[in-house]
Amino acid sequence: MNRSISSLLLSGAVAAGSLLAGCSTTEPAGAEDSSLSGTEFQVPVEYYKLDNGLKVVLSQDRTAPTVVVAVYYNIGFRIEPRDRTGFAHLFEHMMFQGSENLGKMEFVNLVQKNGGVLNGSTRFDFTNYFQIVPAHKLQTMLWAEADRMSGLAITQENLTNQQGVVKNEVKVNVLNQPYGGFPWLDMPQYANENWYNAHNFYGDLEDLDAATLEDVQQFFDTYYSPNNAVVVVVGDFETAEAKKHIQEYFGPIGSATLPEQPDISEPRQTAEKRFVKEDKLANKPALAVGYHMPERGTGEYYAMGLINQILLQGDDSWLHQELVQDRGLTGGVSGGINLLGNMFNYNGPMQWIANLFYDKETSADTVLEAIDTTIARLQNEPVPQELLELAMIKMRSDLYDNIGGFYGFGRADLLASFALFDDRPEKINEIEAEFRKVTPELIQKTAREYLQPRNRTILIIDPKAPAN
Known part of the structure; x- marks a missing residue:
């Protein structure tokens, strides 16, 4: 998104x-x-x-x-x-x-x-x-x-x-x-x-x-x-x-003395965080879970990109099937890596986020249990190779849509990001190869390490309508 x-x-x-x-x-x-x-x-x-x-x-x-x-x-x-x-x-x-x-x-x-x-x-x-x-x-x-x-x-x-x-x-x-x-x-x-x-x-x-x-x-x-x-x-x-x-x-514009970049690193989270935010304008509850991402450019980072496709993107995603089709807990689930762009155009700590709206009669714990059950499927055993290939197809489709999007702006965005952050805009041509290095075993390892409750934050929107 x-x-x-x-x-x-x-x-x-x-x-x-x-x-x-x-x-x-x-x-x-x-x-x-x-x-x-x-x-x-x-x-x-x-x-x-x-x-x-x-x-x-x-x-x-x-x-x-x-x-x-x-x-x-x-x-x-x-x-x-x-x-x-x-x-x-x-x-x-x-x-x-x-x-x-x-x-x-x-x-x-x-x-x-x-x-x-x-x-x-x-x-x-x-x-x-x-x-x-x-x-x-x-x-x-x-x-x-x-x-x-x-x-x-x-x-x-x-x-x-x-x-x-x-x-x-x-x-x-x-x-x-x-x-x-x-x-x-x-x-x-x-x-x-x-x-x-x-x-x-x-x-x-x-x-x-x-x-x-x-x-x-x-x-x-x-x-x-x-x-x-x-x-x-x-x-x-x-x-x-x-x-x-x-x-x-x-060319004639003078350069500047740039300040030292501040430390933007995040300490490793060791316990689950849970917050409730009251919203007097909301008409139904909402829930978001955010898991801290692996470091950008690592194998686990690319594995999370494919996990995102498996769990969250599209009607065939596991969370959609579990939360929407099978249990009817919500009308839809959305999110991804970097909600202000895509997984390539940021350069610091980030979360993988899934969010949804649900009825007041449903408890947040019920929704979380369904999410945990779905994620456990990735953690318990390596995904089948055919599922990994399907995730690759979805990833490639998204990538090419992005690169070709808005009359070439999507391409310019990735080139600019890789130039700013890595001094290597040609990395745009290496993205797919990096994803292809991901194995079912790395998917399982990444899910076990990063999709743990201790690595996540839960945010619940509580609709508090004003008294009449």
Whole structure:
């Protein structure tokens, strides 16, 4: 499930056609050789850096005459300043308030009047901005992104305005909404111990009010620098021309001295946590279970990706069969790894989460017993090889849907994430091979180690209707 904190979804017309992953079969000159055994699928990747530290990823796709320009900054709400909760999200809104050569909302108008769409969002470990435009407007978008990277309009008027916008967004999406923030916003706060992973990412209203103009300027100067960012171009473009414009517009921007990254590690959980949250707007109970994930990139991490497919994804998943079809405890069960994106675009502690709504006549313990019974099937014996292959098929389907999604943006998202977190965007071509290393024995081992009650947090939403 993709869920953006940003309420800024600005739409226009997009050129007809779809950038489908897998249609590009040739790599541009200088691309990394990242061939996969057992599959012909390849994403073209060319990766380099400017002298100021800006990372650049180019990925050609001639399927349709469109391009995606995505700029990702290596700052998300996970490491925003203390006593400034929600600040990373607030700053995302500031980026649309004008720059050195574009006035307020002129960036938006520039994209829409050229037949494009754009958006921005704040996630755990990055803040991103992207545009999808007709291919001949690539130079314009590169210039516009560089313009706000080099000279954002930071004024008290803009700050005050966006503080109000964000506070209203919190009220509409969380405080005045039944099940607001459940479980994507709630679970990290209950499951984690480290403040960086456990604070209110959307922001406390007092913290949002306390943000000063100096805070904004310092945040921009520190984190919105080229050596803390990656520019990704996906679609129908000429490589030499794209490189020329990237150097022309981004090359002169000065780098910044980046602060030391805070420690975002989580202590190993040793006992089950259980919380009840009252919700006066809810009309029925809800329950979420969150299990701490293995470290990103390990064999167990990829095993959890396939366990997610077996247990949770689709009507054939074990939890759907047990909770919905066999016992009728709920009308549906959902969740996954990283509810604000996917299992590849985060870079820190994470939970695998399953969540559902159920009738008041049903007890939470009954639901938990059904979940535990289902998980025990994975723990008691290795899964059959044919079931593992089915999970691989579902995983590949999701992966390719993601890579080809939204006119090439899904591809840009993975390339940017792997560039930011691993300095290796070509890892996009290694994902399937890593999953294929997973064995039935590793599935069982991972389920036994990570899907234990001592490694999980249970969050129950208790509907408390006000007295008449």
